[in-house]
Amino acid sequence: MAIQGEHLNQRKEKIGSIVIVGGGIAGVQTALDIANSGFKVHLVEEKPSVGGVMAQLDKTFPTNDCSSCMMGPKLVELANHPNIEILAYTDVLDLDGEPGRFQLTLKKKARAVDPEKCVSCGICAEKCPVEVSDPFNLDLNRRKAIYVSYPQAVPLVYTIDKEHCRYFTKGKCRICEKLCENKAIFFDQEDEIVRLKTGAVILAGGFEPFDARIRGEYGYGRWPNVVTSLEYERILSGAGPFQGHIQRISDGKIPRRIAWIQCVGSRDNHLGREYCSAVCCMYATKQAMITREHDIEATIFYIDIRAHGKGFDRFYERSKSDSDVRYVRSMISRVIPNPEDDTLRISYATPEHHIREETFDMVVLSVGLCPNPSAKQLAEKIGIQLNEYGFCASDPLDVVVTSRPGVYVCGVVQGPKDIQDSVQQGSSAAARATALLADARGSLVAPPAIPVERNVSDEEPRIGVFVCHCGINIAGVVDVEAVADYARSLPNVTYATHCMFACSNDQQQEIKHAIKEHGLNRVLVAACTPRTHEPLFRNTLREAGLNPYLFELANIREQDSWVHQAEPETATEKGKDLVRMSVFRARLLKPLYETSYEIIQTALVIGGGLAGLTAALSVSEQGFPAILVERTTELGGNARTLYYTEDGANPAQYVQELIKQVEDQSLITVYKETEVVSITGNCGNFTSTLSVRGESEVVSHGVVLVASGGQEYKPSEYLYGQHPRVITQKEFEAMLMSQPEEVKQLKRVAMIQCVGSREPEYLYCSRVCCTAAIKNSLKLKSMNPNAQVSVMYRDIRTYGFKESYYLKARQQGIRFYRFEREEKPKVASQGAHLSISVFDAQLQTPIQLEADLLVLSAAIRPSKESKQLTEVLRLPLDQDGFFMEAHPKLRPLDFATAGFYLCGLSQGPKFANETIAQARGAALRAIIVLSKKEIVAEGMINHVDSGRCRACGECEEACCFEAIKVKEVEGGRKQAVVTEALCTGCGGCNVACPTGAASLAHFQEEQINAMIEESI
């Protein structure tokens, strides 16, 4: 190492590897993105395995998708990635050096188990005589003193808990050592100090939940049925201590009524934690909805419901209308136990100003997010500034940038946020770090090793069937054991079994093992949807030496257990039917071969606002050309009139500098007054036609980044456009900047929130308006301290650190009046002034306000261009007209169609710094494609049987991708010909073809017919 070090010193080369500290979802996403774009990754995790808090969650909001199932594929990819080294159970001690050339000192803690030898057979844990409480399950059940945190853990290596191990505490036992066949137990193993060279460091240390004991009045730790929200996640989880059956801790009985208390350890100045933890309202809503499925009453006590993310408000409304979750706007002073039956009494203030007392069987405390102490300690050690609450301080606009060059940050260690924002920020940090090291791309990565494929063409089908429990998602309804037994009786089924999570890393090893041991040549997994999980299993087959197209997935979750919850017996029968259909199809599966083709390493960026500019610059920083298309005459978009943020940044100035950088960057070609009129091709190889000031121009590119932006809604309500003193929040911001003299004359300013947001037809929160109103009110107060400001609101949603500005606004005497959607303020013109009456929902009385200016916090709408683009690009919009990502948690920056990415306001309302982070993240997702020279084309494409083709052209008409065309072939005959790289395998031409000449590989008629026959 020393010699290599000197060598590097002389040449001043950057090191093509990146260290990520923290193996939660943010760290995992960052690691995958970096490793997939051509860099070596070391993922350091202090705990024995990665996965973080997300691995402990049952489901995730706002889709109520199973958390383990979403994380599973990512963990599998992580564990098997040739360019990722996982250093679990390892602490970071120090960091030296400079950006591009750091040296990191690590301590690999001794597990007392040799990870090379441990095959995680579990015999040691089975026979270990010491039982201790299990921290992964928040001490709700027991584990042994030699353990893996959870069965799907990565890396799957046992660790001895030295604090409890009988040998380490009393000097005798050694049972595990005697029983371990692989001689993996190594009591004398010592901590090892390791030094790593790395080009950049990303901190993703996560958080720890607030210690609910600090709020002693809620009785956590004293009354058994008071639990924290994370404990409740484990209670809900099928893989948790109670197998997903909701039960009381005291007596194991099913509770009838459960209460949630919000803001425990958040929004509490009294405890020095004035920030909002940003996720608790939504996780409580999620937990309450799941609880209602068990027919248990759910009540949430809260201050404001903060449903500020995409899809959150609809989720919240659904929890009330469909799930009957009860919400009570009152904080709780204390929880009183009833020792006779361990119930809990709560009293709260009703809207009618009375105190009401209710009894609950369980109370869940929605605990806030606190900085992870070890992450905090590390940041201090390596000179990263912390904010006043102990989170990593970062640049207000470029939130992944810390105070130390070359060290980036993402996830909750930067500030409280949900999984989606953590994942986006992870990709953004990855973009920053890889841009720094762009020259060293590919220098330390190994080409993937693909085993030789077994030729199975002469073999009889030998099918292996794996039926997944999916925690309790499937097994809670369907008798999976019976389905597996049944599968064993079907023709050509050589092997059948059932497993907890088919998608977990250990299970992939099991599948590979079974392929080998039983000579399988077809694999059927009965689990969930191919949309999210097929690539994972196909890869497992590939690694086992089977052609990946010999895989079949039967969806017994979405199509069975989820929709037939009330009829378990029939659901089991249907499960068998689905498996039988798939077995008959699997018998007919044929190997398919993918072709690869060259990638055009250029990105097309649509939209020249903050998102598009950032994305284009990000792509170019990594050495790839970008084409930036802007509809108007000017770059910069909405950010040009964002003059300041609540925390002192200046997006307007930032965007001007960004425009200059973009215009000076030779790799970026800017087209103004330009629109994309058509696009053909597919991921890696697109051809688009642009209309440049009416002139057509054709460009080629490998990926598309959509950043078509959004706009402020022009209200039709509250006399906007009819009275000169009614303006929007953005107009007010411009007024504060450009008309200071007029601002100083203002005496009474009123603001109305949620104008055009949170309405039945626009059921979403515009996310930024509460903070904008507060920011502008504070600005007004600083210019004109005597102005009286009244803000009429429905919920104040100043999430995260923004809460401190809300408190500041309150302290500055800005008045807040809460109204209900059904009782909106009424505005009347009174000459040059306005008179507003509002029914204050808290006081339950009407309030009369006079104003010489009324400011409307108008919603954010997607730009008009979005609708037009959706047709040109064939991309989906959500119910509100924003572009829809592939998956809100798993893939928030990608479209479902390969090669398309999204960012900025076109995806949903967000702040400038969130747009920047998202744009960088989306750019990195695109760079993962661009950084490769070749791309593998889909094997599942259309084929034309030349004998049956009449060259009628129906297929050509039907194809949206211009992938099939009637051409002259050998002998002068005309026939439909498929361009393999363009074909997406959608099947449109098959349906159009009158003779059956066109057939889709992998969905051939006999394969489908076999399924249909078996279904009847």
Next chain:
Amino acid sequence: MQLTRKQTDSCIECGECTGSCPISRELSGFSPRQIIKRAMIEPDGSLLHGREIWACLSCAHCSERCPADIDFPEFIRSHREEARKAGNSPHESHHGILQAIASLQTRNIKQQRTGWAEKVGAFHDTGEYFYFVGCLPYFDVTFRYLNLFPLETAQSVLILLNKMGVEPVISNHERCCGHDALWSGNEAVFRKLASWNVEVIKSSGAKTVLFSCPEGYFTFKNYYRKYFGDLPFEVVHMTEFLARELPGAELTFEPSSDAAITYHDPCRLGRCSGIYEPPRQLFQFLPETQFVEMERSRENALCCGTSAWMECSSCSKAMQMERLQEAAQTGARTLITACPKCQIHLTCAQSGTDMDLKVRDIYTYLLKRLSGDETHSK
């Protein structure tokens, strides 16, 4: 001095105060959350004219919990002066005699405040320590009907101090600390009383002032400082002093036949001053004594039901009964407190019931358990 508008403005309307408030439980419609909001909208409105302003016990349950750190008791206190000016006065209990005694003390009257001490111990006119006796001599003559002798508290303190080698100043010129005047909107009375006291203590040359009464301690520590700046003496509560000095004082305590004991935290000592540990430390000196906590203790302790000798009502009685029952539920037979008013209120509530808790003052109880003490056993 007054709690500023800005402080109450920071209210986020979460309602935790109302849920915490013992009055809200008993008095339907009383809601600190509403009171703050109303006062913001109409500063001269219903707060100044309604009964709510006097109903607040200033027990600090709400401010202890408030996530926005609003000092609701102080907010109420600061408006009481104005309420009085607007002709809105509180109902004074005990026919106003205790308010009359306090206001008499603002004049240049002749008091007989030290007679009780001459019988039991040594004290001086000047010296290092000043024992601030407070209103105990006046309570002693007022609450005989409850079979209470509040001066026993003062006598016990003096005996304990003497045994520890301290012969404090006890002054015949001392005045009421002004706590009740301050909390019932009589700032002028408070100012006069307070400046008397500061002068009396200064002239004694004392460097440390010891308080057995939590209200005196709290008022000196917070409000004297606010009105008169830094004081030339240290303010120490007797429980703090004893917890610190007893271990080195070679005093021993005797076992007793008493069953378990429990302790009621007075609002002014607990939530308002943060003194929870010292009284509990004192119980550890008592051999073979089982100390049990009530369900609600320390910052959660229930208030004794009235303050500043006003607005005593069925609501107060309900709270007191709740507290007594909570004490009884612990199995303890002796309920100890460190505040003469708590002792008076809880004793009053118990009279006429068939409950038989011994409601004791902490100093008298300690002295009773002191080894070799015959001077004070009754």
